[in-house]
Amino acid sequence: MTSLSVTKEEGVALLRQMILVRLFEERCAEVYGQQKIRGFLHLYVGEEAVAVGAIRALDDDDSIVATYREHGHAIVRGVPLGAVMAEMYGRQNGCARGRGGSMHLFDVSRRFFGGYAIVGGGLPIAVGLALADQMNARTRVTACFFGDGATDEGEFHESLNLAALWRLPVLFLCENNQYAMGTALRRHASDPAIVHMAQAHGIPSRHVDGMDVFEVLDATREAAAAIRRGEGPRFLELQTYRFRAHSMYDAEKYRDREEVARWKERDPIAFATRKLDGAYGLATAEVEALRAAAAEEVEASVREADAGTLEPVEDLRRDLYVRDVG
């Protein structure tokens, strides 16, 4: 029996959310096959421990900036499942009225600031949100998610430099899933230890096992607390893996099945289940119940999306500006 830093209740809540994200996305892949979702769809399957562990360690008032692979983040943040699914259906009950789709989820009421599809493009935004907080003496944290591929972009360096120089309350969360699209980390980054870049900017940083939701939770709590104490930015490199294709158009020629199989042995959901069972005992029936409840939530979201209406075409120009002066 191993010990855990969370209560059983909290641990189960984490597990529940990982299952919810997993089932939601598997359902997305299905409806994509039915062409109800179109465009790009980037699934997070395998990486759930990162979004769940990190976002649950944050306060509701903290801000979140994510990438185009952000269904999980939106869901964990509390964006209603139906609003996320409807967005991918392109319906006006979607969380961006159907204009954003899978890559551009927004829910400002929950301080979920999107959904950025230009790799690296969200980082300066996060820095700016943190700057606004600092200038207003708010103790909020801005959590910024990005992939290993994003660390190649110039904006990554520029954002780290600004955050470190001005000691801004930003939490950089690098979701290192070992690939930028089809290019393995060692083939796109001169130094596969991405933390070294943070260290070059004097930002305290560490590697975290991104398949272990409890470790992610603890590391994020610790980093967020330091940021709230006014100690400036923090950086976590979360080691994880995407089990599925980069997007729906990917033949996955760039990696072999064994590698994928090896990582699947570390499935974050199975891992958390084992850990919880070890620490507190967790009956198979309990897990099945979680799964069934999640599945039902997902089905409800599909129904909600299906029932959604389309934004009228006459509204195409609406909300281009706050003040239309044309």
Add this chain to the structure above:
Amino acid sequence: MTSLSVTKEEGVALLRQMILVRLFEERCAEVYGQQKIRGFLHLYVGEEAVAVGAIRALDDDDSIVATYREHGHAIVRGVPLGAVMAEMYGRQNGCARGRGGSMHLFDVSRRFFGGYAIVGGGLPIAVGLALADQMNARTRVTACFFGDGATDEGEFHESLNLAALWRLPVLFLCENNQYAMGTALRRHASDPAIVHMAQAHGIPSRHVDGMDVFEVLDATREAAAAIRRGEGPRFLELQTYRFRAHSMYDAEKYRDREEVARWKERDPIAFATRKLDGAYGLATAEVEALRAAAAEEVEASVREADAGTLEPVEDLRRDLYVRDVG
């Protein structure tokens, strides 16, 4: 009597070039006052040991990429003084027919590839030149000069990553003169030890006293030799200082006179003179003779520039393309 790694002859040659660059630029400032040179003029006064030490350590066949503060580099590389001065006069006997001016000196016959005025913009070019060499199995080095301010730009990071990842024969030479325009290093870079960025990319790097031409020479030789052995890129951070304003339009409100005075005590020309005298003995008359010869060279360049003609206006569109298809 201290010992030096260079012969007297070689040492005197270094000194001679530093003096030549210094006098040339002081003369530039004068003719700028007479409005014969216009636009931006960024002087290198105080930093001469860097260009002289580094470029003299390179082979003639190595490539050079520089910034808008590149008169010294061009001169040390052997671009005729008259062609440099004429360029600043905007005459067609200038090394870019008068089209580039002070910020855009070119001499391809000497593998002097310019002259880049967008901060950071030359770095990827240098990486590409080195890539072409690598692909053709040439043992050439591409030396790339840039300022401390350039290290804030995203392109700096991108260029380092590419060079390190592909082990390209690039020598990065950061001329850390402590300021990006009016912004002191500590106010623009989160970590004032710029070498740390190189280290984050696994590029061997070191600090060099950029006021000591002998140290610059030795460090560059060593780095270039490693590059030629196929060991990939090298990075030198050369600590130096600009004695004059950033450009001709700068009131220098951002630094105090004492700081400037302190650095002037380390004038690279005076320093080299003392060192040579210590090591080999150097008569005042010898130095005076160097100075007089350099002054005469500079005067000749002014005469050459003054005698230059203007490119005919009808040639404005010439050389826009190799093959004009309009």
Add this chain to the structure above:
Amino acid sequence: MKNATYREAVRTALRRALLEDPTVFLMGEDVGSYGGAYSCSAGLLDELGPSKVRDTPLSESGFVGAGIGAALGGMKPIVEVMTVNFSLLALDQIVNNAATLRHMSGGQLAVPLVVRMATGGGRQLAAQHSHSLESWYAHVPGIKVLASGTVQDAHDLLLDALEDPDPVIVFEHQFLYPMEGPFDPDAPRTSPWRAAIRRSGRDVTLITYGGSLPKTLAAADELARGDIEAEVIDLRSLRPLDHATFVASVRRTHRAVIVDEGWRTGSLSAEVAARLAEDAFFDLDAPLERVCSVEVPIPYAKHLEDAALPQVPAIVQAAERAVRGRRT
């Protein structure tokens, strides 16, 4: 009314906005201890402190993006990108974030951001420092674009931009900073989205903006000596364009010359011309004329730079052609 320089007018507006609005701050390269590359913020760091006046690293994409983020966070940033030449490095943030966030989020977000930059040539700064890319910005829905061609506008348009809740790009022409002109900081402001008729005339309409305005007015004076009365329209807002004003003018004069420092192909002059050919077609009595920059990287040498940029004689000749017909 007193005289002031364009630079002083910018500085006056900056200072006022920074003093009056607690959410306004200025950030950019060398806006602080250097006082601004063009001295537009001289003294403001000392007066207002480093939180209101922020020197940034050389990271155009980073700090423009941070401006967008700060705007999302409730601030009203004035981001100075020293010149349009460097703004190429920040275009992704402007086009993909500032311009899209409101629409793409279904109206949830707003980006009350002002980006100021100097534009244009004429100072012998050569190919990498003499761009006029206003047409690129004017192409992008989701942002608004202003360009000041007078001292008063250098002040007024900046304050107008700050009062607007959307992202506004403000172009100042680098050649105009030392220009003197009448200036009253308290004069009532006209809508920045309306073009101004800077001179009335019945024979031909000269349409321009920003740094070409003084040249166009000089050309109009010269034309008047030759008995051609030119109407001069200063667009002021480049996005949206005040279509109605220039179309109405051309309906009166039946002839138009568009003066634009951008390279001819794809400059803003093309859009103005296209609109006239669409919406004032039956009123036009002569082919449209454009006076733009020659399509080459702007050279350093003065005589070549002068030859590359629009100049008064070329404007005069174009207007004469429009009025008197082309020689063949």
Add this chain to the structure above:
Amino acid sequence: MKNATYREAVRTALRRALLEDPTVFLMGEDVGSYGGAYSCSAGLLDELGPSKVRDTPLSESGFVGAGIGAALGGMKPIVEVMTVNFSLLALDQIVNNAATLRHMSGGQLAVPLVVRMATGGGRQLAAQHSHSLESWYAHVPGIKVLASGTVQDAHDLLLDALEDPDPVIVFEHQFLYPMEGPFDPDAPRTSPWRAAIRRSGRDVTLITYGGSLPKTLAAADELARGDIEAEVIDLRSLRPLDHATFVASVRRTHRAVIVDEGWRTGSLSAEVAARLAEDAFFDLDAPLERVCSVEVPIPYAKHLEDAALPQVPAIVQAAERAVRGRRT
């Protein structure tokens, strides 16, 4: 002649160039082990090795700049910027270096570089992945710009670009990759700098390029059923524009519609219109018409995206207006 897809045509050209010319290499994000985001280089890494087919880090400015440097160093790089959307990050290198180096150095340098990128919308990729910024590139002297609208051109223009000693941007439209059409890899190539008359007609000239060509041809078919014979011009080269060809066509038809997926204001259609209003003014019998994208960030939802982009009915209507007059 066999049929092939646009994608296969691109791949055929790439493979041929890489095989035949030792100085040619391909570099870009995921061109290698992934086979290209649009599968245009599928299998080439395996066949030709990692020196000829280079996966790059996500560093658009860095690797486009490296392409310029490699070109200076004697190579002939084909740099793939996956899409025009990401090319914003590389614009500084293209505009300030690739486009200026030859002129600014007084003719000493040459930059024999090809930059390929996918452009356009229509695949429900939303605001940040659906740009059509061809007009921006066409604005820049010092580069040349090609856009392929047919399967044959997807192959030919790429080889033409590679034979050119100057920097050439080649636009492929992302919606066209799966399109099939006649393709002969050995067909003699016509000059890429000449526009093609894809259909002859006497009533109205429809001018377009790239992804809008199939739509415009479909509109012409429909117009023919309504007794309007439209001439369809495919610009092919966007810089330089083949002015003579489209002006001559309009001199014959006296009416023009320009179809362009760019946002209307400042799209390439504006330049074409301006040139017609300058140089075919006395031949025009009707106001110019433009069919462009609605000026909003392109939305994800299909019905909204369809409404935002140019479509066949709008082209038909514009042509009818041009021929039959506007209703008032």
